Amino acid sequence: MKLIYERSQAGRRASSVPDPGLPPADVPQRLRRARPARLPELAEPELVRHFTELSTRNFGIDTGFYPLGSCTMKYNPRVNERLVGLPGFRDLHPYQDDADAQGALELMWRLQEILAEVVGLDAVTLQPAAGSQGELTGLTLISAYFRDRGEHEQRREIVIPDTAHGTNPASVTMAGYNVVKVNVDARGNIDMDDLRGKVGPATAGLMLTNPSTLGLFEERIEEVAAIFHEAGALLYYDGANLNAVCGVSRPGDMGFDVLHFNLHKTFSQPHGGGGPGAGSVAVRDILEPYLPAPTVVREGDSYRLDYDRPRSIGRVRGFGGPFGVFVRAYAFIRMWGPGLREMSETAVLNANYMLARLRDDYELHYDRHCMHEFVLSARGLKKEYGVTALDVVKRLMDFGYHPPTVYFPLVVPEALMIEPTETEAKETLDEFCDAMLAIVREAAETPELLKQAPHTRPVSRLDEAAAAKRLVVRHHFDEQ
């Protein structure tokens, strides 16, 4: 389809701008724009049709089942969209006086309290913009803590299992630490022998996703926590998989000292094709003094932003954080109430049901009950029929599903990582499993059908190598 720039006709426009009837402002000649930016020129009807057509070439949770592992693609309640449109939220300037933003501050304070209770920790900052920024914030808090204790120069290492999301090691480097990798054992837990040899006086902490990216709960988490705490190090919990354990088990009780939430996963922020998210961070009391400023505090019946935090690491993004995300997350949790545990139970039930239906026809590397997601391998299909995990998921598109995550975690070859979430009906899970099983049969009978898939999308398989070699990352008007 055409780019919006290719639909453009000089002289057309959609906008009307109020005219105050004043003489133009005098901008110094040497600063003035010489040539206008070539923004699109369309009337509004064509503009709406362009973006509507684009939307029909996209797939969201509203379109169908989206079992993208580690992304927790649950239904996004529509009431939340109406709530963020309330003028008191939508049109509130972030420099408004605290006294005139009491509703917003109360909402943030309440959300802080809720999040602390859900994870069993003492204090929360809502400021971080997304999960990976939460990681960087958490590691910077750890760094501030050890600087205060005079141990910063000595503790230079963060331990990460080889199943970790790539954000973990990337955040470690950006926080100025070195990555120490630890293996997982045959059950998918951290290899304790490997771990003991890697924790010592140079260790600042552990970064762990629990349940792990294999969808498995770390069975010896108490022992893991003890090893780090005895070495004087801290434990960081990557909250990417929190949807498995809300109301069931709390990271604070597991021994973690600091964590980030992915509010856009666990608490249903629509992800908008790549964001926004929110990476709120919770900490044990020892790290509370270092939290970014400002935090929201309550004094009697009123709320204010507290900037007076002398040991704070400083600000990590603008203002108090992504407020619209807070509105949705808060609303989502209020609709569940204390029964939030049922959310996690249902997510875990759905995942185990799918695993039970699929385990005999795909390879399963760790034979355990899963938590909210599980990882299968298409290695057998590759060996027998030359059909890869990528072929399997491209074919799933023809059945009307968004693919699971593929080729992650790296410890499982030809990995297919499936996360149904709690909001799917049993019929949906069954139909998806039927499709996965049909694909196994197709792999044997008509492997070319899979290798050429998808057959029903607006485009067939795209040449990613050509895109990387011949970088075209913007429209070039001159070539027209």
Add this chain to the structure above:
Amino acid sequence: MTFTSLTDSDRRQMLATIGVDSIEQLFAEIPAAVRLNRPLALEPALSEAELWAHMAELAERNVHVGRELSFLGAGVYDHYVPAVVDTVMQRGEFLTAYTPYQPEMSQGVLQAIFEYQTAICELTGMDVSNASGYDGMTVAADACYVAKLATGRNKVVVAEALNPQAREVVRTFAPGFGMEVVEVPHTDGATDPDRWRDAAAGAALAIFQQPNFLGVLEDAPALAEAATAAGALPVAHVDPMSLGVLEAPGNYGCALAIGEGQPAGNYLSYGGPHYGFLAARMEYARQLPGRIVGETSDRDGRRGYVLTLQTREQHIRREKATSNITSNQTLLALGGLVYLSWLGPSGISEVGQRSAALAEHAKRRLGLPPAFDRPTLREFVVRTGMPARDVIDGCKKLGVHPGLAVGRYYEGLDDALMMAFTERRTVEEIERLADALESVGVRLGQL
């Protein structure tokens, strides 16, 4: 209200298929000592109607720009957001999609990001833009990491006239990056090119803002040239709504252009979520953080779009990645693209010019001494002759927020207010502002 679908019968059948008697058994691998043996201490569940009432009550206690005549700006501006922006952002196919890891399922958002990248490159005069950063503050820290990778140097130079929040974010993360931060004080509200050149010697980058936080138009071409002469990458932090009027940073020698996207198509939303933008000359493409969409073709020769240069990113390069960023602000950037497309080249220039015209009118009408004798665009700092806090408190009683008490961020400006004007303000509203200021004792018409 829980949005789940399972019936009791479903649960029984599913447990039987799994081969367990209860859901509890699925959690058997969690050690007993770390299980929560009580319900979460949360308030009772609400129905949708009850939720609506509760949230409406919270929202009611916020004084938003529809209830108060506000001249607040300082990086977040009350420009009009047209209805088409909401219409497109609320399409479920965009709203409820994840990052486009599978391009055949996601051509809509991939093409939209490609169009967004083009719009940002056009506005800033750059070759490549990422799919967005978190906001206008964090992209300043992003720029530091890009420059460190590109130059191998560790010094960051920022103008004191750069948004204080952006400077704070840079200071928070610079130690982890192994970088030190040097600040160049403003001279009568602007950055002096000679001091700038001296500070930039041996630096990886030098970040200034245009118009700067104090509303002043910097001699941006001179600052870019001075940084280049000193061997540092010149980085301009720009307001997208100024770029219909002001020259694009790429056209006066900047290596990177960054900024806050909110003024272009996002609501105020108490500070977020908004989008930050980051664009660069092509030679820095491999050091950029975050998603970048590229054009390619499918097996049948049709044009299509994919995430490209992914080997920069955390999921492949891990501890050697150019950034840890994963989620960005795509939905907000989509809002930005729709808004910029709605405006078109003449619309963006009109919004910029008319906002500035209202600001100039207000300057003349109020006749207050400017804090700095410098040209400005749609925002300026004036001295009220009274403690700014008192002026604000008095005006607010009359339903007017006269602007930001900028003395909190800059020394010697305790009586100063920073006032912002968008195309939504009117000559009549400026009269209301004047009346409010006068009634609290500010002496107008001194000039």
Add this chain to the structure above:
Amino acid sequence: MSDASYPDGLYYNEQHDWARVEGDSATFGITWYAQDTLGEVVYYSPAAVGTAVTQGGEYGELESTKAVSPLISPLAGEVTEVNDALEGNESSVNDDPYGDGWLIKVRLADPSQLDSLMDAAAYQAYIETL
């Protein structure tokens, strides 16, 4: 894409790099197995001419769209030449890994290191175990 092959006369390491030795200099590249695992090469970032490389040390990176592969030097030496012809023709590494797809040439520092490398038969036996 070429067929699997592991020419005799080359020396191989476990990181799937090969060396062709001619007098006191050698040419390095990656094996058929390595290029097959990596996928279509889209970017090559070599060590600069004049750089000293150590045996087991990195002499650059190859990128496909989905992976980055560090290049591990089979022998120590100083880089004397880089295959500039690969720029824009990176897929030569896939199509002709032992010919046009060569990566760098080095002046060898210690020819005795050859003893620690595998011959073609040993390398093929090694990759069968992976």
